[in-house]
Amino acid sequence: MLGYVLRRVTIMIPTLLIISIISFVIIQLPPGDYLTSYAAQLRTMGDIVQQEEIDALRQRYGLGQPVYVQYFKWISGIILRGDWGQSMEWQKPVRDLIWERLALTMVLSGVSILVSWFIAIPIGVYSATHQYSIPDYILSIISFVGVGTPGFMLALVIMYVAMTAFGLNVGGLFSQEYLAAPWSWAKVVDMLKHLWIPVLIIALGSTAGSIRTTRANLLDELNKPYVETARAKGLPEGRLVWKYPVRVALNPFFSTVGWSLANLISGETLVSVVLSLQTIGPMMLRALTSQDMYLAGSFLLLLSTMTVLGTLISDILLAWVDPRIRMEA
Amino acid sequence: MATDQLLLEVKDLKTYFFLDEGTVRAVDGVDMVIRRGQALGVVGESGCGKSVTARSILRIVPRPGRIVQGEITLHRMRESKNGRTVTEAVRLTDLDPMGVEMRSIRGAEIALVPQEPMMSLSPVHTLGNQIIEAIMLHQRVTKAEARERAIHMLDLVGMPRPSRTIDRYPHELSGGMRQRGMIAMALCCHPSLLIADEPTTALDVTTEAQILKLIRGLRQELGMAIMYITHNLGVVAQTTEDVIVMYMGKVVEEADVDSLFHDPKHPYTRALLRSIPRLGQRTRERQRLESIRGSVPDPYALPKGCSFHPRCAQAIRGVCDREEPPYVEVGPAHKVRCVLYR
Numbered sequence: 001m002l003g004y005v006l007r008r009v010t011i012m013i014p015t016l017l018i019i020s021i022i023s024f025v026i027i028q029l030p031p032g033d034y035l036t037s038y039a040a041q042l043r044t045m046g047d048i049v050q051q052e053e054i055d056a057l058r059q060r061y062g063l064g065q066p067v068y069v070q071y072f073k074w075i076s077g078i079i080l081r082g083d084w085g086q087s088m089e090w091q092k093p094v095r096d097l098i099w100e101r102l103a104l105t106m107v108l109s110g111v112s113i114l115v116s117w118f119i120a121i122p123i124g125v126y127s128a129t130h131q132y133s134i135p136d137y138i139l140s141i142i143s144f145v146g147v148g149t150p151g152f153m154l155a156l157v158i159m160y161v162a163m164t165a166f167g168l169n170v171g172g173l174f175s176q177e178y179l180a181a182p183w184s185w186a187k188v189v190d191m192l193k194h195l196w197i198p199v200l201i202i203a204l205g206s207t208a209g210s211i212r213t214t215r216a217n218l219l220d221e222l223n224k225p226y227v228e229t230a231r232a233k234g235l236p237e238g239r240l241v242w243k244y245p246v247r248v249a250l251n252p253f254f255s256t257v258g259w260s261l262a263n264l265i266s267g268e269t270l271v272s273v274v275l276s277l278q279t280i281g282p283m284m285l286r287a288l289t290s291q292d293m294y295l296a297g298s299f300l301l302l303l304s305t306m307t308v309l310g311t312l313i314s315d316i317l318l319a320w321v322d323p324r325i326r327m328e329a
Numbered sequence: 330m331a332t333d334q335l336l337l338e339v340k341d342l343k344t345y346f347f348l349d350e351g352t353v354r355a356v357d358g359v360d361m362v363i364r365r366g367q368a369l370g371v372v373g374e375s376g377c378g379k380s381v382t383a384r385s386i387l388r389i390v391p392r393p394g395r396i397v398q399g400e401i402t403l404h405r406m407r408e409s410k411n412g413r414t415v416t417e418a419v420r421l422t423d424l425d426p427m428g429v430e431m432r433s434i435r436g437a438e439i440a441l442v443p444q445e446p447m448m449s450l451s452p453v454h455t456l457g458n459q460i461i462e463a464i465m466l467h468q469r470v471t472k473a474e475a476r477e478r479a480i481h482m483l484d485l486v487g488m489p490r491p492s493r494t495i496d497r498y499p500h501e502l503s504g505g506m507r508q509r510g511m512i513a514m515a516l517c518c519h520p521s522l523l524i525a526d527e528p529t530t531a532l533d534v535t536t537e538a539q540i541l542k543l544i545r546g547l548r549q550e551l552g553m554a555i556m557y558i559t560h561n562l563g564v565v566a567q568t569t570e571d572v573i574v575m576y577m578g579k580v581v582e583e584a585d586v587d588s589l590f591h592d593p594k595h596p597y598t599r600a601l602l603r604s605i606p607r608l609g610q611r612t613r614e615r616q617r618l619e620s621i622r623g624s625v626p627d628p629y630a631l632p633k634g635c636s637f638h639p640r641c642a643q644a645i646r647g648v649c650d651r652e653e654p655p656y657v658e659v660g661p662a663h664k665v666r667c668v669l670y671r
Contacts, residue, residue: 223391225448229511231389232443233463234436237427244451322453323498 008312015308023301024071038088085294094298105279116203116210124214125246146208152270155201170197171275198275202268221245254318258311262303335404336521336554337363342399344385351629355381357578368555370569376625378578379558383524387435388426437467440515444527446508450499457495460514467518482513505536526558541568562605574598577636584663594665596641
């Protein structure tokens with residue numbers, strides 16, 4: 001098992017290297033070098049552009065040098081000094097902008113995944129073991145509606161209802177007074193109070209899908225001979241279903257943790273815009289539209305790294321639950 | 330072992346499957362008796378109702394199948410208050426299939442060795458986990474004792490190095506070893522009836538021979554009855570004393586092994602026997618191995634009268650396609666369902 005993990009971690013290194021190259025190429029894709037557009041941007045706002053400032057930045061990022069030198073400077077900046085470059089739009093180093101948002105995004109996505117599993121798995125199991133019963137039909141209808149409902153629309157509806165019926169403003173992750181406040185216990189409590197609405201909205205889409213996945217996978221497993229073996233032993237039906245077929249049917253959940261993380265982050269962007277949450281999604285969207293390329297590139301690199309890490313986590317989980325995979329290591 | 334004592338009686342069992350396309354009468358009026366310690370072979374082509382009969386006895390008929398008629402009675406041995414063993418008749422057909430009493434019989438009194446050793450063990454649990462679970466379900470023992478018994482049982486079924494094999498996952502074992510594991514699991518609670526549903530069909534010939542020998546030996550050692558389901562008449566000749574031949578959900582002939590092989594009555598049984606290739610038999614010039622003409626009829630549209638008549642060489646027009654054939658006694662404990670012996 002340990003050897004398996006070590007091998008997987010080793011494979012990750014070249015993967016991450018290739019990802020960083022692709023991210024850098026994307027940063028370099030817009031025509032012109034970004035300092036020209038930066039200078040132009042400043043000029044349109046009527047600022048006097050200091051040539052020394054431009055030169056200093058040009059020196060720092062090695063602009064005008066060959067692309068591979070630039071890449072090397074950027075990546076060594078990240079690896080050696082944790083310097084992710086400068087955000088043009090925010091006039092701040094990228095690293096000062098991303099970590100808090102990244103943490104909030106992880107909390108939101110992680111809790112959403114857990115909530116959606118917690119709801120979806122029992123419902124999916126019930127639906128499969130009571131196939132073609134009236135509750136199964138009702139649950140199927142609800143989950144199809146859930147799959148088809150866009151999260152941002154649900155967010156708008158909930159905000160509207162909360163505002164008109166209860167006079168509540170459900171947007172944001174914090175109350176006004178904590179918005180700019182430094183982190184404290186009270187701020188965490190305040191966040192938890194606000195968190196459940198976005199969590200429910202984000203979880204809804206994947207919950208509905210997960211119900212269908214659980215149901216379909218379990219239906220495949222329920223007729224396998226090993227289930228009959230367990231039944232022929234005299235096991236009670238409930239214990240039998242949870243110990244044997246459900247265990248096998250849940251494998252896809254573990255194997256998709258990796259990209260469901262990245263999926264949730266891009267999926268929650270619209271919801272976060274609507275609910276004005278301080279997560280990665282809206283900031284990345286803005287960075288992309290305003291061509292704030294170091295910021296956007298850093299997000300791209302981080303999200304890709306998280307996906308790679310997520311895949312590693314799901315592979316480890318999968319090897320843990322399914323001994324057949326451990327064998328191949 | 331007194332073999333005249335009744336163990337299981339099946340009376341007029343009918344198990345139907347209610348599908349959208351129609352009703353499949355998988356088991357359509359089966360009667361059989363199994364005595365203590367008896368080895369009974371149940372023979373027939375695929376789809377004749379052998380396996381569904383077994384699952385009806387265990388009360389694990391899969392949906393949308395259902396027992397619609399008939400009685401299954403198990404004569405269960407029990408220790409009475411004054412310490413003597415008494416037999417008590419339990420009507421399995423009256424029990425809730427998932428209820429406590431039926432579950433206490435399933436796996437303990439009646440055990441199943443299934444057809445597919447490759448698929449019949451959970452891929453994500455060790456062999457030991459699955460055997461120990463069966464032991465702890467029916468016997469009051471600690472986990473350590475159950476493990477001890479499981480290892481002992483694996484040793485009994487000839488599993489190499491049982492104290493290590495017990496912690497193996499099914500994919501680490503060969504087909505023969507898995508089937509030995511399944512047999513160990515079935516035997517771990519000392520059932521009085523072992524239902525072996527084509528236990529060697531998925532195995533190669535050498536392994537099949539080993540497993541058959543094992544089952545024969547264990548039966549003598551443990552004194553249990555065996556219901557041996559197979560489509561292989563050779564296996565029946567080697568392992569059982571009495572045989573039931575099934576066709577389209579009905580018993581068409583029953584006899585002891587000798588009578589059945591040397592004096593088969595039903596045209597279907599005869600055809601089955603003729604379709605076995607024999608080693609060393611002088612073959613006449615250009616003689617071909619016979620097969621039964623036609624194939625098993627559509628289960629949704631069974632032929633009227635005797636369900637074998639469209640394939641039968643001796644069918645009498647106007648009789649076999651009209652009336653249900655009677656079940657007649659043609660010898661001591663030899664019965665056949667055919668108008669030819671009326």
